[in-house]
Amino acid sequence: MENLDSNKPIGVFDSGIGGLTVVRQLISVLPNEDIIYFGDTARVPYGSKSNATVIEYSIQNAKFLLEHKVKAIVVACNTASSVALPALEERFNVPIIGVIIPGANHAVKSTQNKKIGIIGTRATITNKAYSTQIKTLGDDVEVFETACPLFVPLAEEGWINHDATILVAKEYLGELKSQNIDTLVLGCTHYPILSEVIKKVIGENVELIDSGVATADEVKMELEKLGLINKSNAKGSYKFYVSDVPAKFKEVAELFMGREVINVEKVELEHLQSF
């Protein structure tokens, strides 16, 4: 018997718009699934907030998605994935998938020479979220980490192939390049936007791991395992909620999604805080 829940949408939340690169990969891997996205643009960034605050916000975001009857929740935010996953799993009775474990898995499978680089926001690198996970998967792997704080605003400016972006990438990636890594984890959902420049600077022979791709694969496997894959042949529908609509939102969102973004609705913070 078909599981009735399989017709329900997948819920995705992020601290802002970076998670749209994960949605893009979900659509590519699971084209018949409906998706509800929540971007907490009023409270972005999570990286500079305390763990307690990130957990509180993540629970509110998950409750908002569950109000919309989602069958699974994708935490498309590195900070929330590294901090809030256990609290979410404890409270909610749907599959919850973060971006860190799938990204770390892909990286360990990909590396030949056992030298993996990780780039992310300062918070992700300081938390050692990826490196801790990678070490549990393979203790013979060497991990080299660098924070690249300017990559997020460069991606949001849409300077995906600007000379300044190349100079910034050379500054950030020089040390990693000298370590002879063969695999580089893009440990921030914004970074796939800059993958062309990153590849050019780090070297064509280095495999870039997009956590969004790894996460989309993981979501598919999980839904298959639970019999929750949508059996419809129709293309999925997409609805986007944000807690604030910043300037240039549509333009940046479409750069991240690689397609038109319609159906955007603002959620009042009061509603989130009422949970």
Added chain:
Amino acid sequence: MENLDSNKPIGVFDSGIGGLTVVRQLISVLPNEDIIYFGDTARVPYGSKSNATVIEYSIQNAKFLLEHKVKAIVVACNTASSVALPALEERFNVPIIGVIIPGANHAVKSTQNKKIGIIGTRATITNKAYSTQIKTLGDDVEVFETACPLFVPLAEEGWINHDATILVAKEYLGELKSQNIDTLVLGCTHYPILSEVIKKVIGENVELIDSGVATADEVKMELEKLGLINKSNAKGSYKFYVSDVPAKFKEVAELFMGREVINVEKVELEHLQSF
């Protein structure tokens, strides 16, 4: 008779650490004043938040400073200055000084050819905070505005003379340069950190207006007028409160202040929200 309040500290708040460039100018102009700073680092940035939220946060920040018995409040944040000043003036019975009116005044006094450039965050430029104020002071002045979103993260990275910063500045300031402006308002408290690069790119003949300098002069005049200048000959003492302590806080704060930053204390958001 000396006003007893004159011994009290000056309160300064900002959405984060940018306001420290204003504190630096206050210390330079008023070396005998004690200063209490509050940086709302847990809720930064304000620029992408709704006016109602910025007003609510500003009132909480002001109440926090008034708990510490400040004799005046400096709103060292462009967004809060452009949105929350009337609400603060209505509620609190101390002088309240924002950064926009002093900056606009200085610019209008400085320009000879009546062509003023303004740079700021996307929020400040979209709000037309400076241009509206400048137009009320001189309707024969032409104003040219450009948002420079990458300047904040470049300043926070401390890349004050990096080749990438020069390329970014050339991209942002090219159009303004072609307009033959003779005065440029640094309409964001982070920008004075990059003034060397900005000057190099826009031209040595263009006068840069640091709103922090203008605001410090305005605070001095206001305190003198009200008999609130501290008569002590001792050097002032400084205390810094933040709502979160992000990575690299001390390093960046010291770059912004131009001196050592000690006496930093974290304030719980629950305390601010209790007001």
